[in-house]
Amino acid sequence: MKRRRRRNAFSYLGWSIAWLAAALVLFGLFDLLGSIVWRGVRSFHFAMLFTPTQGVAGGLENAILGTFELVLIAVLFAAPLGILGGVYTSEFAGRRTAAVIRFLAEVLSGVPSIVIGYFGYLLLVLQFHWGFSALAGGIALTLIMLPYILRTTDTSLQQVPHMQREAAWALGMTRSQAILKAIWRPAAGGIATGLLLAIAIGLGETAPLLYTAGWNANNPSLQLTHAQVGYLTYVAYTYLDQPYPAARDLAYAAAFVLLVVILIIQLVVRGLVWRTTNRLQGRH
Amino acid sequence: MRNVSRTAKVADYVFRVVAGFCASSPAIFLLLIAGIVVYQSIPVMHFMGWSFLTHTRWDLGNLYGAMVKKNGVTAPVGASYGGLVFIVGTLLSSAIALVIAVPIAILTAVILAYRVRGAIAWILSILVELLAGIPSVVIGLWGILVLVPWISAHLAPFLRHVLGYIPFFGGQVGSGYGLLASGIVLAMMIVPIITATARDLLLQVPLLAREGGLGIGMTTWEVVRYISLPYVRDGLVGAIALGFGRAMGETMAVLMVSGNAMNILPSNLYSPISTMAAFIADQLDSAQTDASGMAVHALSELALVLLVITLATNLLARWLVRPRQGRRKAGVAK
Numbered sequence: 156m157k158r159r160r161r162r163n164a165f166s167y168l169g170w171s172i173a174w175l176a177a178a179l180v181l182f183g184l185f186d187l188l189g190s191i192v193w194r195g196v197r198s199f200h201f202a203m204l205f206t207p208t209q210g211v212a213g214g215l216e217n218a219i220l221g222t223f224e225l226v227l228i229a230v231l232f233a234a235p236l237g238i239l240g241g242v243y244t245s246e247f248a249g250r251r252t253a254a255v256i257r258f259l260a261e262v263l264s265g266v267p268s269i270v271i272g273y274f275g276y277l278l279l280v281l282q283f284h285w286g287f288s289a290l291a292g293g294i295a296l297t298l299i300m301l302p303y304i305l306r307t308t309d310t311s312l313q314q315v316p317h318m319q320r321e322a323a324w325a326l327g328m329t330r331s332q333a334i335l336k337a338i339w340r341p342a343a344g345g346i347a348t349g350l351l352l353a354i355a356i357g358l359g360e361t362a363p364l365l366y367t368a369g370w371n372a373n374n375p376s377l378q379l380t381h382a383q384v385g386y387l388t389y390v391a392y393t394y395l396d397q398p399y400p401a402a403r404d405l406a407y408a409a410a411f412v413l414l415v416v417i418l419i420i421q422l423v424v425r426g427l428v429w430r431t432t433n434r435l436q437g438r439h
Numbered sequence: 440m441r442n443v444s445r446t447a448k449v450a451d452y453v454f455r456v457v458a459g460f461c462a463s464s465p466a467i468f469l470l471l472i473a474g475i476v477v478y479q480s481i482p483v484m485h486f487m488g489w490s491f492l493t494h495t496r497w498d499l500g501n502l503y504g505a506m507v508k509k510n511g512v513t514a515p516v517g518a519s520y521g522g523l524v525f526i527v528g529t530l531l532s533s534a535i536a537l538v539i540a541v542p543i544a545i546l547t548a549v550i551l552a553y554r555v556r557g558a559i560a561w562i563l564s565i566l567v568e569l570l571a572g573i574p575s576v577v578i579g580l581w582g583i584l585v586l587v588p589w590i591s592a593h594l595a596p597f598l599r600h601v602l603g604y605i606p607f608f609g610g611q612v613g614s615g616y617g618l619l620a621s622g623i624v625l626a627m628m629i630v631p632i633i634t635a636t637a638r639d640l641l642l643q644v645p646l647l648a649r650e651g652g653l654g655i656g657m658t659t660w661e662v663v664r665y666i667s668l669p670y671v672r673d674g675l676v677g678a679i680a681l682g683f684g685r686a687m688g689e690t691m692a693v694l695m696v697s698g699n700a701m702n703i704l705p706s707n708l709y710s711p712i713s714t715m716a717a718f719i720a721d722q723l724d725s726a727q728t729d730a731s732g733m734a735v736h737a738l739s740e741l742a743l744v745l746l747v748i749t750l751a752t753n754l755l756a757r758w759l760v761r762p763r764q765g766r767r768k769a770g771v772a773k
Contacts, residue, residue: 166660170554176546177563180630184570187581187627194584239461247455248462258757259465265753266472266746267688269716273742274472277479281735298468305465329447331454352572359574362690365720388576392691395583410577421572425565 195411198404208372212401221384228293233300241308264302268362276366285380287369295363300353307349311342355420361388480740486512494521520737528712533686535622548637571631579695591615610707616698629682636678640671677760684752690716715745
């Protein structure tokens with residue numbers, strides 16, 4: 156009996172520690188969100204969205220537009236490469252080749268983001284003489300986003316039942332016609348999810364851009380090279396060190412805007428996934 | 440039956456080739472990254488040799504004076520590029536992050552896998568994944584605003600008071616910016632990675648094995664401790680290695696709370712440090728002012744070392760979590 160009691164006590168102890176650990180994780184998350192939102196709300200003004208940065212004060216318009224420009228360029232490169240690459244991996248490649256491509260995509264996503272940024276600096280900024288520019292920053296972000304898009308496209312295509320392909324081929328479609336007309340439809344939700352998550356990742360990146368995009372207090376022009384671009388994470392990182400309250404307010408506001416945009420994207424994605432899984436299980 | 444038209448065949452072929460090219464883009468980019476980084480670090484490899492890995496002094500030399508030639512490479516007078524401080528800083532801060540993150544992540548995963556279900560499980564899982572999606576700059580901001588003041592005011596004095604007789608925990612407490620802050624910030628970033636993987640692994644433990652444990656009179660905790668965790672051990676080690684790789688490559692959050700030490704190795708848990716990634720990000724200005732270009736090459740070699748270490752860790756992790764068929768029997772190994 157005594158032994159039994161001791162083992163029960165251990166069980167309680169173990170579970171309590173486990174619950175404590177889970178509570179600690181949640182506490183960390185809410186402390187983080189709470190402190191950033193609290194500071195952000197107090198220093199954020201709507202006028203910031205429509206004023207560019209002036210010296211250490213002003214607004215965030217240039218940074219917001221710059222972030223969108225960089226992510227847009229990155230999506231323009233990464234989406235076709237990633238989606239078509241995923242299609243090839245899932246639909247055309249043999250088992251061996253597919254395994255190699257998946258492995259290489261994993262390796263690329265494991266390359267530290269600062270190494271990608273420094274690579275962009277060495278090749279695009281110095282070697283190609285583009286200078287700090289939107290195109291260099293966009294290509295650095297492409298390298299971050301590409302593996303995610305490729306992998307999610309690949310996995311969502313893999314979940315399409317083989318019967319659908321056979322049905323399409325039996326109608327006399329070539330392999331690509333089958334993909335373009337039939338197979339992509341059930342996978343579209345998954346691909347869109349991957350794309351949105353990749354955009355969320357791109358929005359929050361700093362390290363690849365430090366060495367490639369530079370900084371600009373003016374709104375981005377449409378010039379792709381030889382013109383520096385501002386972006387939100389740069390404001391959050393650099394303006395915090397300034398000894399002026401206005402600059403720090405700008406940093407808090409930038410982090411706040413970034414967090415809100417990323418949280419919205421994440422929640423939209425979860426909502427999409429929630430709805431599709433419900434529908435597939437016939438509970439909707 | 441209608442034959443497939445020639446245009447359709449050509450279109451099929453073109454589509455296949457284009458898609459194949461896109462699929463090879465990760466390989467092309469990887470080769471390009473490795474090639475450029477290696478090529479650009481050759482001058483410093485000649486200049487410093489292996490002492491790049493063993494020297495602690497990083498000095499750009501007199502940028503406005505005469506140049507000297509050494510080992511066939513021209514560099515500013517007094518230049519020395521020793522990366523040991525940053526290599527040590529990277530490994531130590533990531534190791535501390537693991538010490539903090541691994542128990543917390545595994546225990547949280549146990550709760551998520553076995554103790555909650557339905558809507559609550561879904562919400563908790565989403566919250567953990569949300570933590571993974573928060574930009575590192577925002578985590579760094581939290582580190583500066585909340586964590587660093589708390590460490591310098593409470594945690595560091597407390598640790599020194601309780602564990603001060605162990606050499607590494609004693610000594611100067613400092614400003615709060617340093618090794619401990621970097622470790623905690625990194626732990627925040629790898630906890631969601633390890634938790635998510637561990638939860639998925641734990642959910643794959645066969646119900647029969649767990650019920651068998653309960654059937655022979657184990658408590659629920661003993662089932663977790665002696666059946667579930669040993670069952671997923673290999674996968675867990677892989678997840679931890681993955682987290683380690685991620686921690687070593689992390690830049691911004693560490694840069695903001697590490698204290699940016701140069702030329703001095705950390706003496707205790709509270710000393711300022713710098714990691715390879717953070718130092719590269721920090722040295723943008725000096726890279727641009729060095730007319731000899733040696734600073735750029737030296738940072739390139741640092742990036743190369745970082746790339747090699749993280750890739751090796753990642754490959755090890757992949758190898759540990761590789762899918763294996765039919766090797767495991769349902770049940771306890773021993």
